[in-house]
Amino acid sequence: MAQSQVQEQKQEQALRQTQNFSQQQLLQAHLVELPINQLMERINAEMDDNPALEAESPGDDITSGNEIYDDGPNDDTVSDDDFDTRNEREERQSALDDALSNIGRDDEDLPVYHGGINTQDEREDMVYGEAVSFYDQLKEQLGEMDIDDRQRQIMEYLIGSLDDDGLLRKSMDGIADELAIYQGLDVTADDIDRVLGIMQQYLDPPGIGARSLQECLLLQVKRRPDSRLKNLMLDVVERYFDEFTKKHWHRIRAALSLTEMQADVLMGELRKLNPKPGASMGETVGRNMQQITPDFIVDTHEDGSVTFSLNSGDVPELHVSQSFADTLREYQENKAGMSRQMKEALLYTKKKVEAAQGFIEAVKMRRRTLTLTMQAIIHWQHRFFEDGDEASLRPMILKDIAEKTGLDLSTISRVSNSKYAQTRWGTFPLRHFFSDSYVTESGEELSTRRIKAALRDIVDAEDRSRPLSDDALRDELNKRGYPIARRTVAKYREQLSIPIARLRRIH
Template identity: 60%
Template sequence: MPQRLIQEQTQKLAQQQRLTQQQMLFVKMVEMPLNELEESVLTELDDNPALEVGDKEPIDDTPSSEGDPAADTEEAFMEKTEREEREEALDSALEGLGSDDELPPVSSGHQMQDNADYEEIVYGDTTSFYDKLKEQMGMEDLTETQRDIMEYLIGSLDDDGILRKSLDAITDELAIYHSIDVPEQEIERLLKVLQGFDPAGIGARSLQECLLLQIARKPEGRLKELMREVIDNHYDAFLKKHWDKIQSEMNLTDLQKETLRNEILKLNPKPGASLGETEGRNLQQITPDFIVETDEDENSISFSLNHGNIPELTVSPSFTDMVHTYRNNKQGMNRQEKEALLYAKEKVDKAQGFIDAIKQRRHTLYLTMKAIIEYQRTFFLDGDEADLKPMILKDIADKTGLDISTVSRVANAKYAQTKWGTFPLKFFFSDGYVAADGEEASTRKLRLTLKEIVEKEDKGRPLSDDALAEMMKDKGFPIARRTIAKYRQQLGIPVARLRRV
């Protein structure tokens, strides 16, 4: 008996989070460095006649604002001709609003298209490294606990997209700090899921694994097999660029060797760079977003936000008065007057939203920098890089109550000017490592110690990785030879054979 197909209609209730236009504006602003924000303010002043420069000095709305180095640019902005131009812009806009037979502009298809373009630009410009991976995580069928673990794994990736921590260490951290007690095998299973995200190679635990993950996504064929064999079985020769040795051991022709070499060189050793948070931006002169002052005698630290050339912004009285006037006379309004009201209200709302977003950005930057200084107080007082404590995005998120993705955006492309130099905010973040004495230290301190040992070695008889491991152990860092090799590569230090003078 043939089966009958039955079509049923069912209802499903689902929660879907969508950012409002105001939230997207804030997201965009909080990621901007100061020089980009200055350009954005000037553009908005030109585009929106309802947004004006105020008569007073810029109001510093954060507790850290004393001594702000903002430049004095109010005179240039507040000349009489500026106000006259805005009055003319208002009159011109109202006069060109069309006849009674035309539809109000706010409901036009053109404006809806503009809004769609705006949202696309916002998402394209502001999605961070963390968010892009989190978006892909949202497409996986995970329990709440699995999502927490996955977020922790994503937050533990370095800027290259590599997981430098061991799964054993992550298991301990989840149990101690987050009360998530799961076997290491479960974390490894979730890591495999993460390694399936784009771009290929993300979540690898070593350069070798990173390359193998990328090769695994290549089309099946002889070339893919040979690429895998090089990285699997001839990795040391590959690192040393001994392609003649690889050719001999794999019985390759000259053409095969060159083809294979060129294909492997196309692989990306830093997949995280392709998810870079400054994607698409031009290189700009570094302008510090924070000015940090230290007083060693009083053992005190203070800081201020650099507002640069951003003036106090206000909503145009001409526009707000017009909105009030029309609202009080709704009954006697014709079509053109209604259009004028809608136009004025739209510009006023947009101007106020822009001002609110700038204030919210300042407050968010203040909270983040305050937490960073509290965490890294010793470094700000003495300037010794070895005194930087282990600190990840989640530490600052927990301390401030902000979302991890917000902290990530604040840390992106922002700089702090200190007594010891100007540093990117990312400089203050690093993973932790438990030394021999049981005290947690920054992996940066470990790398500095390794670099110092290599700098002091006898260049006629450079130390092998095994010898370096022994010396690191003597200094309180009992780490394996393969870990020495990993940090040596990160520091750009060649193998002992190539260091010999």
């Protein structure tokens, strides 16, 4: 009997330790993901909730990472000059045409309609600002929906999982695993699929949350009022999507028994569909180029050495309240003869002190994780931090930094997704330093960043009265030692926000 009780106690203790460890891991993962401004908000919320956690205002003697960030006057603004209505319509049509032509090949890099915004200054100086993102807009809509807490939690995670274009490229099973690990939410793929259906049906703009280009277009058509035209559009996207992607309009016209005028109207309406609804939300709000607070301050010295410091901003030094620590010590030293009320006070005090200690450790772990990650990035991309030339960026993926630091791949992803680094050459999101490699037919590995830099140089130097087609751009890149396909040229051109040739022409 005694042995059985001992075993039960050991099992219960082991289970409790495992649960506590998991909660601490979740807290650390959450804090690592937060940029400096949101970290301060999280610390304030924790101090409001836990009286055992106290802070000292940072002073001048705190680490160099507490420098006040001042990037100087910001003259970098996005051009307000828009194309006229006709050119906007042509560019949207071109974007959709390009998206359709890439079906089955580069669906993960669908071209985007930019609404005529010239982003060259933004690309070159890379000063990133706080804008009302489409994620924020979707969350505002979520707050107005009449759904239960469980569905709300799932949908909020789905919104955070969308790509910049508003499409969802994660699997339902993968999201279920992530919800279980990071949110402690036990749901099935079917549960998530049902919530996704609600999101696709009610959130604006239509097409948000689609898992493919075809589904994206279908969602947009289904939101239209019932009409003969809507039914025809549904027929095309559902039943004749292959012909649609290949622009075989004569086959569609014959299959639907349409007159030439009816086919023209149908074609015109289909071309109004947006292949990237998330990007269009960014256009609606505009780009607010306010200053952001970088998480890292990187200094390049005259001798070529590179150092950095963490920007602690207004984040204070945290410690356990002395009064709570003294009270806990007093209770523990006088356990004998405790009243029930004193025991309850002991448990409360102990719980708050342990929570404060765990939070302080999580903040320290965040600092160590960010330091390791930035050290590895600087070591890998040292040449770029020396000369600021994008062509100097080596191919680098999340796995490279994970292996170099010994940190988990998901941890590196969290750090790089939300952090910025101030350098001599501008302020960059950490994602800017990551790029894939392009392997030529001969097996040579080229940095996609270097290829894009060469592509930008070619376009900048072209005769604007006779801009180069994608075929001509491919030939020029081949001459410079970058043997890539025309399709790859088109993809990189889109990623650089470079319009197609006819929209670059200046008469």
